[in-house]
Amino acid sequence: MMMSVPSVPGIRSLQLASTLLTRSPLLDRLAQLPACRSQLRQAPHYAPALNSCTVKRTYIRTSAPAMTYLGTAAPATATPDHLKGPAAVAYDFRSDTVTVPSPDMLAAMVQAPVGDDVFGEDPTIVALEHRVATLLGHEAALFCASGTMSNQLGIRTHLRGGAPHSVLADGRAHVHMWEAGGIAAHCGAKVIAVDVEGQHARGERAQPHLTAHDVELHAVPDDGDAHGAPTRLVCVENTLHGSVMPLADLKAMNEVAHAREIPVHMDGARLWHAAIQTGTELAEWGRLCDSISVCFSKGLGAPVGSALVGPATFIKRARHLRKMYGGGWRQAGVLAAAAMYALDNVFPLQLARTHKLAATLVEHLRRLGVKIENDPVDTNIVYADVSSVGLTANDWAKAAAEDVRDDAAPIHIFGGATGQIRVVMHYQLAEDAVDRLVTALERAIAAKVDA
Numbered sequence: 001m002m003m004s005v006p007s008v009p010g011i012r013s014l015q016l017a018s019t020l021l022t023r024s025p026l027l028d029r030l031a032q033l034p035a036c037r038s039q040l041r042q043a044p045h046y047a048p049a050l051n052s053c054t055v056k057r058t059y060i061r062t063s064a065p066a067m068t069y070l071g072t073a074a075p076a077t078a079t080p081d082h083l084k085g086p087a088a089v090a091y092d093f094r095s096d097t098v099t100v101p102s103p104d105m106l107a108a109m110v111q112a113p114v115g116d117d118v119f120g121e122d123p124t125i126v127a128l129e130h131r132v133a134t135l136l137g138h139e140a141a142l143f144c145a146s147g148t149m150s151n152q153l154g155i156r157t158h159l160r161g162g163a164p165h166s167v168l169a170d171g172r173a174h175v176h177m178w179e180a181g182g183i184a185a186h187c188g189a190k191v192i193a194v195d196v197e198g199q200h201a202r203g204e205r206a207q208p209h210l211t212a213h214d215v216e217l218h219a220v221p222d223d224g225d226a227h228g229a230p231t232r233l234v235c236v237e238n239t240l241h242g243s244v245m246p247l248a249d250l251k252a253m254n255e256v257a258h259a260r261e262i263p264v265h266m267d268g269a270r271l272w273h274a275a276i277q278t279g280t281e282l283a284e285w286g287r288l289c290d291s292i293s294v295c296f297s298k299g300l301g302a303p304v305g306s307a308l309v310g311p312a313t314f315i316k317r318a319r320h321l322r323k324m325y326g327g328g329w330r331q332a333g334v335l336a337a338a339a340m341y342a343l344d345n346v347f348p349l350q351l352a353r354t355h356k357l358a359a360t361l362v363e364h365l366r367r368l369g370v371k372i373e374n375d376p377v378d379t380n381i382v383y384a385d386v387s388s389v390g391l392t393a394n395d396w397a398k399a400a401a402e403d404v405r406d407d408a409a410p411i412h413i414f415g416g417a418t419g420q421i422r423v424v425m426h427y428q429l430a431e432d433a434v435d436r437l438v439t440a441l442e443r444a445i446a447a448k449v450d451a
């Protein structure tokens with residue numbers, strides 16, 4: 001029976017196979033197999049999405065027989081590392097992007113109904129976009145490959161009038177510092193980068209984030225002065241370096257910016273953390289912004305994906321630009337399914353624990369006399385300066401790397417020649433991860449004292 005179906009060369013992943021399984025005529029051929037026919041199913045939980053796009057209502061659950069037929073079933077004895085679960089990243093503090101899809105998340109991906117998203121026919125993406133827009137109190141959303149893409153598309157969509165123009169942002173903002181100069185390249189805009197961190201450290205400002213006052217002070221008016229680049233957008237980041245921008249401050253910022261007819265874009269890659277930490281609905285923040293970018297691949301643990309959220313006309317324009325940038329994708333519902341899984345399971349259930357891990361680390365750092373740079377640490381990211389105990393980040397990283405065990409993965413932290421170090425918590429860290437990290441720091445301090 002298997003021989004009656006043509007072989008499909010070049011299919012190596014479950015995700016790809018799942019994608020292909022939704023296509024005719026392969027789907028029709030597979031449906032002739034009793035083993036596969038028994039796997040055909042309705043997907044009732046995707047009903048809203050199915051109603052809004054013209055795709056088949058019947059999908060195939062990617063089954064073991066089908067996978068075998070496609071030549072992709074992994075032998076039980078050769079489970080690839082990425083399927084072994086979180087053990088490999090259980091002591092990795094470099095970022096919350098290091099998480100691996102859990103077996104349950106992978107199962108959700110494999111079972112996702114998919115279609116061609118450029119045609120608007122991927123029901124899992126349609127469902128995700130609808131859900132994220134609703135969560136954030138907006139009309140529409142656009143599923144994108146990365147946070148950089150959803151930020152830059154959002155900014156470009158706001159700045160479609162063309163130069164001369166400027167964007168006002170915190171000097172540390174990801175959109176300014178870490179997106180490869182995208183604002184200059186895509187929009188030809190000047191960034192007015194406010195030195196929030198320096199001013200806060202010098203005691204020149206109370207709040208450790210961008211404020212309404214910064215907009216009053218630095219936004220360039222569109223007053224006909226030929227020297228200026230009028231400010232057409234304010235970008236905020238929440239959380240920024242793990243710190244929450246309080247809702248009241250965002251509200252004040254929104255009022256001042258809107259009074260100047262300047263929209264507000266939020267890089268909310270980790271807005272999930274702010275929502276959990278403060279018990280504030282995502283939509284409360286969302287409604288105070290004209291557009292928001294959120295990421296599923298940071299603290300939420302999905303392997304890929306972000307969403308740009310905003311009014312329907314805005315998202316329609318952003319979708320057009322996404323295609324121009326080559327970001328239109330096809331059966332990416334396999335990725336949207338991971339994001340859905342993360343929204344259901346990681347967002348509500350796991351983030352508070354990551355904040356607690358960060359708080360525990362902070363307690364130990366204080367006990368040892370290490371300076372905390374982003375004090376108070378609101379969520380899952382700790383910026384420390386171990387030069388306050390005579391160390392460099394490299395000293396700590398070296399002591400951590402020396403903790404070799406047969407029964408546990410090595411500790412990973414970023415090194416560096418200065419004392420500054422960022423330590424990030426994520427939901428796949430082991431219970432004893434912080435203890436191990438602190439013990440390594442104590443050993444590094446002791447070695448310094450002995451030397």
Ligand SMILES: Cc1ncc(COP(=O)(O)O)c(C=O)c1O
Nearest residue numbers: 146147148149174237267269270
């Ligand atoms: C606050 C923030 N925004 C945006 C991004 C960009 O996300 P991506 O790496 O998916 O492009 C990151 C990445 O870590 C981030 O930390």
